[in-house]
Amino acid sequence: MADGYLSFTNTPWGHWLARTLGLPQPLPLQRYRPGQAGNLLNPVVLAAGPQGRLSGELQRIFAATDTVAAVPARIDAPSTVKVRGLVFDASGLADVPQLDELYRFFHANVRRLSAHGRVLVLGTPPEHCTDLAHAVAQRALEGFVRSLGKELRRAITVQLLYVQPGAETEMDSSVRFFLSRRSAYVCGQVVRIAEPVDFPGDILWDKPLTGRRALVTGACRGIGLAIAQVLAGEGAQVVCLDIPAVEAELQLVAASLGGTALALDITAPEAAERLLAFAGEQGTFDIVVHNAGITQDKTLAKMTEAAWRKVMAVNLEAPLRLSTALLEGQGINPGGRIIGVSSIAGIAGNLGQSNYATSKAGVIGLVQGLAPLAARRQVTINGVAPGFIETQMTAKIPLLLREAGRRMNSLAQGGQPEDVAQAIAWLAHPASGGINGQVVRVCGQSLMGA
């Protein structure tokens, strides 16, 4: 959908006007395009605080991706050479005074970042620190990363990756995601890397989903369509599921992706059974994306019971039932990935969306509750929580509210459906087995939260 303000402020006259009036000056994001140069951000500066345990593995990843990683002789060595990424291994920062190293590196280097650059701070999960001072210093990183995300602007994003001791080799897919154009609309996020639930063997980094069967619900349009497209682009065989009413459209979508259409009402009592039968006939799944979702907004006093129930049935009950049925009925393979779609509304609540927010908070409960059970079958389940994404749904929001929703994030713009899809492709990656039970926001670091 069109963001007129974004276009306008990137004309010379619009830029001047926005700057003069102190208005937001969003840059058009540089998104991933297959085969295009610059998809991986290069060069970067790599530095580590004392006792960092991640530099070796980071160097290996940079070497494998032809990323030039300059390692400064001194952490705060001054330089004016522009770079596209700053990577700091903070995993060993063992107490509060050692956080000075974090300050020193970023104070000296932050001006070197080009527009559209990336910052990645890596730490040790506080809950895995045996020493209190270490845990406190590591937990403090969250405040740093989120502040930096809010102050750098110019389409720069900042994330924190907590890597569990012993899981150093599992951060590959996440480092590549966060240091690439794929994560253009993800900012201020905290992700934990643990021991993987599966051992995928060799990974085709070029088309990592080759040979994988993916199910995407609500695949006919909007975010679901983008998910199906991106997964197919990464090599997956996509089963596009949507309601029978749009079957003709669905057939076209599936055909365009070399995939299969499955017209099914996921809220029907026999939906799980039919899906399992389909998997039995056509092939079981490696990736399941619960994207189908609806809204029926009203304040609670005016909301009908039908509106409550419908939203709960589609957004929450169906993902819960289908996930457990697929796991129990072996409709999803070992090494499988389940991805739920939550929402900022599920995290922060939203006026007039008590049904929607309840269902989307429930999706977080599903992700967190099912993760240990899924892991026993070598399957991960994670969630994405989109913020303001430009779709037909958000195009219907009244202008002023829409403008507020678009600008109230660190990138001062709405995201595109493909931004959500790219985050899902990262979670669905065969190398992402160390990520389980987590919800990642795709919101440009929206102000809104809990």
Add this chain to the structure above:
Amino acid sequence: MADGYLSFTNTPWGHWLARTLGLPQPLPLQRYRPGQAGNLLNPVVLAAGPQGRLSGELQRIFAATDTVAAVPARIDAPSTVKVRGLVFDASGLADVPQLDELYRFFHANVRRLSAHGRVLVLGTPPEHCTDLAHAVAQRALEGFVRSLGKELRRAITVQLLYVQPGAETEMDSSVRFFLSRRSAYVCGQVVRIAEPVDFPGDILWDKPLTGRRALVTGACRGIGLAIAQVLAGEGAQVVCLDIPAVEAELQLVAASLGGTALALDITAPEAAERLLAFAGEQGTFDIVVHNAGITQDKTLAKMTEAAWRKVMAVNLEAPLRLSTALLEGQGINPGGRIIGVSSIAGIAGNLGQSNYATSKAGVIGLVQGLAPLAARRQVTINGVAPGFIETQMTAKIPLLLREAGRRMNSLAQGGQPEDVAQAIAWLAHPASGGINGQVVRVCGQSLMGA
């Protein structure tokens, strides 16, 4: 500090103008005043979903506080009688369809709430549900409560209390806090009640802190002064700590509260030793409130190392060192309470506050990391995270930013220092031993979060 807009919109002409222009219409909050009628909200409606396990204990609390609790014959029985509280025991809601009960009760009753009313939803912590569908339904409550908090307005607040099975008798202090005027500026919060770390014996509900010795750092002014005053009002003997430079002022404050002054630079190398010596001479502590905090705002590229270090030393390193010294040196008694002061900036990050936000995120790390260790000594540690509180600090914020900060929450106004103090008094309560390792926001449900 004065909120001119709040006063203006509560004149007839200001009210008309705000309504006509669709501007926020905050109501002046009704705060707790000792001895005043109406401090506890009464009457309330009490309802429970299937298999709720908390109604008996809630009835007992209502009886003990002379609260009239109407129990409707049917959960969705229509009534137009106004009430000041709605309490719903959702602890037994075992799956997504049972969430309909939640909808039915609030749909039927939400209009009955007077201005300044309270909503309290009680649940079972999802991580303590053995059944996945139960965990999902319980986790979904968060989205409901946060949405309701954003839609009810008229100074109504909404909270969610997760009560661990077996800890039903431990929710007394929290139910009283949330159904009273003491929690006027707390909204949209989720609190967990677990088995208590101590067994306090008989509780004086009237002056619950009688006989308790409390240490408050930064007690000379602002939020620290309010904390000292509220704790003293609840019966505590307060040791008012502040920097030597303000010792004369500190003596006056301490004298006015019948307490003791302790002039001490908490960042000095010998601070912990001196504090332990003081406790050895004058008496060990039951309550320790780490309130002292400073800001030195600058974007990271412009921030000096001194500004980074100073903020980290006062806001984080001192609470960490003093807490561990007091616990290890037996300067805090069994049944003790440590309370850290974090900030919304520590949760969400803030532009130009990378030092402050890092330190305040670290306070959350301290609360979470120290909680299990403290519990072994029958001590709890919790945190409060103030949002926009009207102080000399916020009075210096430029007008437009200040106005935005004030209005961007469900109550459309800033809080007062006493609001933070009341939350701290609740966490310091002898009956709050079931709350440990948690951070509660005092922010009127600020939009901002992570």
